[in-house]
Amino acid sequence: MNVAIVGGTGYGAVELLRFLYNHPHVKVAKIISHSNSGIPFSEVYPHLTNIVDLEMEALDVENLAKEVDVVFFATPSNVSKHVIPSLIDLGVKCIDLSGDFRLRDGGLYKSYYGEDIAEETYIQQAVYGLCEINRQEIKEASLIANPGCYPTATTLGIIPALSKGIIDKKQIIIDAKTGTTGAGRSLAQGFHFSEMQENFKAYKLGVHKHIPEIEQVLSDVANTELQVTFTPHVVPMTRGIMSTIYVDLKEKLSTKEAINLYKEFYRNDPFVRIREEGTIPQTKEVFGSNYCDIGLYVDERTGKLIIVSVIDNLVKGASGQAIQNLNIMNGWDETTGLTQLPIYP
Amino acid sequence: MNVAIVGGTGYGAVELLRFLYNHPHVKVAKIISHSNSGIPFSEVYPHLTNIVDLEMEALDVENLAKEVDVVFFATPSNVSKHVIPSLIDLGVKCIDLSGDFRLRDGGLYKSYYGEDIAEETYIQQAVYGLCEINRQEIKEASLIANPGCYPTATTLGIIPALSKGIIDKKQIIIDAKTGTTGAGRSLAQGFHFSEMQENFKAYKLGVHKHIPEIEQVLSDVANTELQVTFTPHVVPMTRGIMSTIYVDLKEKLSTKEAINLYKEFYRNDPFVRIREEGTIPQTKEVFGSNYCDIGLYVDERTGKLIIVSVIDNLVKGASGQAIQNLNIMNGWDETTGLTQLPIYP
Amino acid sequence: MNVAIVGGTGYGAVELLRFLYNHPHVKVAKIISHSNSGIPFSEVYPHLTNIVDLEMEALDVENLAKEVDVVFFATPSNVSKHVIPSLIDLGVKCIDLSGDFRLRDGGLYKSYYGEDIAEETYIQQAVYGLCEINRQEIKEASLIANPGCYPTATTLGIIPALSKGIIDKKQIIIDAKTGTTGAGRSLAQGFHFSEMQENFKAYKLGVHKHIPEIEQVLSDVANTELQVTFTPHVVPMTRGIMSTIYVDLKEKLSTKEAINLYKEFYRNDPFVRIREEGTIPQTKEVFGSNYCDIGLYVDERTGKLIIVSVIDNLVKGASGQAIQNLNIMNGWDETTGLTQLPIYP
Amino acid sequence: MNVAIVGGTGYGAVELLRFLYNHPHVKVAKIISHSNSGIPFSEVYPHLTNIVDLEMEALDVENLAKEVDVVFFATPSNVSKHVIPSLIDLGVKCIDLSGDFRLRDGGLYKSYYGEDIAEETYIQQAVYGLCEINRQEIKEASLIANPGCYPTATTLGIIPALSKGIIDKKQIIIDAKTGTTGAGRSLAQGFHFSEMQENFKAYKLGVHKHIPEIEQVLSDVANTELQVTFTPHVVPMTRGIMSTIYVDLKEKLSTKEAINLYKEFYRNDPFVRIREEGTIPQTKEVFGSNYCDIGLYVDERTGKLIIVSVIDNLVKGASGQAIQNLNIMNGWDETTGLTQLPIYP
Known part of the structure; x- marks a missing residue:
């Protein structure tokens, strides 16, 4: 083709x-x-x-x-x-x-x-091409709106808990961090090597384009209008996104139970890996690959579920997911052409 | 001496x-x-x-x-x-x-x-040596417990809002990020250059030593037992801490009003700089110096105050603050020996 | 298999x-x-x-x-x-x-x-597994001594000029630079992130293990005992080797002529890319791939040929070349399993 | 003033x-x-x-x-x-x-x-403001041409050997490496963080502006027209220059003797530190400071003296040396305002 x-x-x-x-x-x-x-x-x-x-x-x-x-x-x-x-x-x-x-x-x-x-x-x-969630619609689509990088990492992290109804829809806080390729190839003072190296920064507080996108996806899942608090940051590295997500559990749940719920949810999804208890994914562990890795921790003191979701922003957050969509649209195995492993170290 | x-x-x-x-x-x-x-x-x-x-x-x-x-x-x-x-x-x-x-x-x-x-x-x-808050007690102290790096950035960021009673004491979320020197000089696989470079990671979710320290300081200020949700991360850079703090405002407040409140609170503190509206401090802007820079943003959609507080973890978060304490104990000008500017870039 | x-x-x-x-x-x-x-x-x-x-x-x-x-x-x-x-x-x-x-x-x-x-x-x-040079012997080998990382980049850079007899065999200076993965996974203070970041250093002047290896390969090609001056350095990055090589031309030669000579020499080698005049390869341009890219410049003022040869030390300098050897030993296409492109950026 | x-x-x-x-x-x-x-x-x-x-x-x-x-x-x-x-x-x-x-x-x-x-x-x-060499002329000067960054590191590294007449003036090879601030604040694709990170590159082979400057300084010292081979490279770090210099010894000399000769030459120069045998300076060891550190190694196999000279390009290679010149012009202690120690790590 x-x-x-x-x-x-x-x-x-x-x-x-x-x-x-x-x-x-x-x-x-x-x-x-x-x-x-x-x-x-x-x-x-x-x-x-x-x-x-x-x-x-x-x-x-x-x-x-x-x-x-x-x-x-x-x-x-x-x-x-x-x-x-x-x-x-x-x-x-x-x-x-x-x-x-x-x-x-x-x-x-x-x-x-x-x-x-x-x-x-x-x-x-247009079909929103979040493969793990909209696979059926993607099969029939002629026009795919490939998801943004932050929305991919973030919504894959929240959807299982949200769709199972175990969290408060009113308190969703997303502290997100991206590598510099998220800002693209265009030059800017803030991405000049001399000024970005040894630097960590927050940006576009409350006004980032991905806020309405995340809210649209989550609202669809929750069947109600949701709002989220979303703060993006830039890390002095080229690739990788981590979304650290804070949500309030409605009822007591152990970390192990949360993990099992997520594993069940993504049991047929080759590119989502739910980590075992005690292991939190790091961005480098998906570098160059199409994986989304998710780690979970229940903070029993404060009743919060903390979700850590990582992707390579250029792969699962952009081009890799685009090819995954192409595969689904054509009835090819979803992993075709995407079997490159993470590069480590 | x-x-x-x-x-x-x-x-x-x-x-x-x-x-x-x-x-x-x-x-x-x-x-x-x-x-x-x-x-x-x-x-x-x-x-x-x-x-x-x-x-x-x-x-x-x-x-x-x-x-x-x-x-x-x-x-x-x-x-x-x-x-x-x-x-x-x-x-x-x-x-x-x-x-x-x-x-x-x-x-x-x-x-x-x-x-x-x-x-x-x-x-x-022992006097807890958070200079801006405990200056009077430090003057008389023989034994200073110099604050931890995360607690310094975090409590300086929260205390003004907390002491003015404008925020909900039950929802304090701290997403913190540190450079690698925070882990010290001892060797560890996770800090081996080849594995830390191009990597961003969360660690010690819910069990970091600085949790009880932060809670003790804030509880003292609030005159009630507080709990916080605290997640530390490591950034691939040597120095710098950023605490991104999410709190719920009890009543409507503009970003400008929040900034004025903080400026007033720290008006006599040479090492705390409250940034103007629209400017969020970056870690590199305090690199090598004893400053704590704080930026504020009110997310009117969700009613949250987002506080971004940065320090150099080895300076204001450790040795610089220790010397600031020494100066206060001896009645010397608080900035003596600490006038080195941030190194940029 | x-x-x-x-x-x-x-x-x-x-x-x-x-x-x-x-x-x-x-x-x-x-x-x-x-x-x-x-x-x-x-x-x-x-x-x-x-x-x-x-x-x-x-x-x-x-x-x-x-x-x-x-x-x-x-x-x-x-x-x-x-x-x-x-x-x-x-x-x-x-x-x-x-x-x-x-x-x-x-x-x-x-x-x-x-x-x-x-x-x-x-x-x-044992057959020395420098694929482009010893392909015939490798086909028959049972035991491959896979070349070192520095020797691969360096000898591929020098051999064309040396074998054509256009350079002085007595003045070969190799200034080599490697990423940190060259030092392996074992922990060492000098490779602790905090001390390697924002640092560049020379090491093992005159005593590196790869000196006799480079001299053996080049002496074989030149049919006479050669000595080289070799200084390795470490770059604050994970992957990549650059050998900058200084040799004296016996007779006048233009940069263009040098490039043509190299292109001719490697015309059947899929993993060696000779760059056009005015383009010097950068380490990132081979990141994660099995390529060896070579740039050439004749300094007419001083009569020197400057050769810049880059590889990914873990790929063409180690595991990639090992698989290339496996392919040759088995009569498979030399590029089998090695078609992953460089990751950029 | x-x-x-x-x-x-x-x-x-x-x-x-x-x-x-x-x-x-x-x-x-x-x-x-x-x-x-x-x-x-x-x-x-x-x-x-x-x-x-x-x-x-x-x-x-x-x-x-x-x-x-x-x-x-x-x-x-x-x-x-x-x-x-x-x-x-x-x-x-x-x-x-x-x-x-x-x-x-x-x-x-x-x-x-x-x-x-x-x-x-x-x-x-105009007086060329290489403080250690031209101190007398600087005292009387009204106009200082402050040396370039590469020329400072390089000529301070070569001058002792050259002025003592122990090396061949015809074979001076300088392999130089700089941090990115050497390229200044202006934006360029090659210094975009995403493309400079995890990258090492050579540039301007044979045509860099600092070539005639280095040759002018060295020719003055040698009392004869000299030519050098000079290749600059960029390291993915903000600050620091290392010049690795290869010269041919006219007669046998031990590393120890070379070191003593350099120590004697710079015995009155507070900002030049000659390292002991077996220690080669690293760029990070002068980060943020006005020092020029020099390490020496005699390669007895090939009869070469290898000189490793490091500075912070923005300090001793620019602004620090400028202030050192100001101090000399005004009869102030040469180190006034320049006593900030290297920042490590």
Whole structure:
């Protein structure tokens, strides 16, 4: 199957290429980059010298529709919403790694993304590609809104407890930490090596785009409007997200019981690993892989369940999950092309 | 004034030396190290070649009492409690960077530190050296229990709100992050560079020693028994602590009002800097210095006050605060010897 | 084909597992670790939870010979030399990642490795597994002495120029830099995160074990005894080696001509990439992969050829090259199981 | 004494502020920044909140001359040459951290700096501020060309051997490594945290600006035209330079003898520390301080002397040395304001 990647020079694109290179059923036929059309991809990313010999191209929707079956969008916000409708109309399936089709509420979209939401008809078609939760809908989808990195780690961490009704829906606190690739390839003073090294920082308190996304997913599960407190931080490392989540247990529960509940919930999910009692996952333990590892601890003194969920933000939090979605859409084994193990150390 | 440092090869000791070298009223006359007696200090720490020419010595209490006026203990847990009583009896003032004299409750001490607490009479004499809060008692003290690193960042962050009665005492959640020097100089697999680099991890969920210390300090302020939820994490950097603290506001308050309240509270404290609205402190902004920087944000959607408090764990969280205590005890300007600015970048 | 790995808890072993997991012709049937016998591998390396379910076993040569066809040794120095002879005698092929069978000269071995060399008959059988240079001999070998990390990067960088006779054999200066995994998993103060972070250091000037190995390889190529000046350094990063090599050109040569000469030399070698003029490879560009990337620059002012050669020390410098050797020994495509791309960023 | 700093937002400026804040004889009266005029300095550098309360100003030479006695230039190349002449004419002493006045040869300047050199009369007045070598001339100088970072580490490492005539002047190879602050504060893809982390790279082979500077200094010492081979590299850390220097000994010399020769040479220099046999300095051992530490090793097999010289590039390689020059110019103790110890770990 031929696919194209739009947004060629971002980290999402390069990570898609890393996995798709070893995918048995897929060939990356085109890399689209508005600003780098005509430039060999390996000039921007010399680590792919002798491996990827494509030149980047400008976007031409008609042409694209003729040559590929699926298009991945690894573009900034407010780009894919202008292109995906035409592709869908031409029968091309789209997997969008940006946030353009994730939210259903146009008002929320506008206030967090600064522009109008995509056309309603496509918003309605879009399936939120959180594979472990929406597998059935993904099978039939033509347009996947691939989840954000924080929402993936966070909602996979909360959903089992929430759906079992064992926690208070009014007190959900998410203290999240990401590696720097979460901020993408664009330069910024705060991500200049000299200023990010030996530094740890919080940012966008209360206003991060992923807040409405997390709330939408959790509200769907809970069948009621939820609000969360969410604080993102940046860690001086390239990859990895940890969400440390604090929720109030409605009734007494042991750590062991919580673990069993989570294991049961994810028993058929190859990429979610629930850790044994006493072991809390570390970000490096999923580095470069599509795993989401979850550790649990019940603080009996304060009646809280503490959930620690880790992913590689570029893999399960972006490109890996996008390929997992592609696999599900095509009826291939969900792990196809995604069997690379975590790199450690 | 002549002082001695016990626990010579730890990071606490080397950091005391860094500041005391430029302190106008103090001379480090002795460095005591049980295991390195007879070895030149600069052999263990070559960065002090030509600067510190002392040899480390074994501990000899009588002799020490003759030659110095103050002894700093930068020793592991359960060491200073065996030595400080004799020194106090001989009229030597002691500043203990370990946890031996911080807790008043022997039962709690035993359950978190694994051994019996120090003799009651000395526990009663000990003053908890959180300078900004206990300045008056410190002036008269002979024995200072220098606060732990997490408790310093955390309690300085919470106390203003707590003492003003604006927050719910039942919901205090502390998500704390430290650099690796917090774990000291002893080798451990988890701090081996190859395994700590590009890694972020939580540890000791619900069982960290600093939990009872934080609760004791806050309970004193609140005049009631408090419990907190506290989760420590390790960041792949050497120095710096950030405590991100989540508390529930009893009544509506704007971010600006919260900031003003904190500014007023710390108006006479040279080492606490309350940041302006919209600016959240980063750990690197206090690197190497004795500052505690605090940023505030009111999440109006969820009614929470989010407090971000950062320190350099080895300075305000250990050796710097110890010297600040020494200054207060001697009536010197509180900043003496501590005017080194943060190193940035 | 069933294989075993001896030296289970080292980084060499875990990296063998990472690649062999996706190797279509190989199954890792046993992991041998003297000190961890009976312990599940994923307890030591939780990133392999749910993936590797083997328990480590004590070494039992007879039993091993019955169950596997090839044994990889990822052991410290002076271990494999005691075991490999019995395995070879029992018809098991061995690939030794340690230095025990690399040197032919017993005197040199003793002075650099501190013990007697392995039995002469096995030393003679051993083929030095530098794939690009010794491919023919490797095909027939039963015992592979897998090259050291520095020697791999360094000799691949020098051999083309040396074998073409364009450089002075008397002035070869190698300034080498490695990531910390080169020092292995054993704890040491110098590799404690707090002391290695923000640090760069030279070590073992003039006495590193890889000096005689590099000289042996180059002397073979040059057909005369060579000596090199070799200075290793450690970089605060986990993976990657760069050898910056300074040699004197006998006659004028342009950078372009040097590049063409190298491209011609390695024209059939899938894992060596010669970079275009003006591009010097960076270690991150081979991170996690089996590539050796080489950049060249002729300094016309001083008549020197400067060669920059980079590898991932754990892959092309250890486990990847070991699998490349396995592939060659078995007549499989040389890249089988090694097609994982560099991880960037 | 009032001083001004031009080039306010660069790392050189902020590092000057760090040291001058504790300098007993100096007050920073003005910070000049073309592009940030009117902005409070602590807005750009929040770590100086409550410490530096100056606003940055536009440059006004007349006004500056009235209010300050000395001006530090921490500007990019080709800026100070347009301003310093006027200031000198108005009787203001200038210390230039940029390269504008370092080279004497206009042709070389043009080919390495891309523009015409400063006016000859000021070039002639400029004293190259390598304190340990040119102390006498510095005392009388009005205009200091403060040395570059690589030239400082490198020439301090070579000069003793060169001036004693024990090495071959024709074979000087300098393999240099710097932390990222050497590249300054301006953003660049190669210094984006995500791409610099876990990366080590060589750059500007054969064309770095510091080549003619190093050659000019060494040629002066040797009284003959010298050429060097110089390869700079970047280390994933913020601060620190190591120059590993390879020279050929003319006659046999032991490591011990080399060390004694260096100790004798620098016997009156408080900031140069010659290490004992068997100890090679590491960059972290001078972090944040004005020291230059030098280690020596004679490789008897190849007849080479290997010199390892380390500095903090922002201190002894820039701002610290600038203040050392100020002290010498004013007859103050050379270490005034520079007694901050290395920060370790």
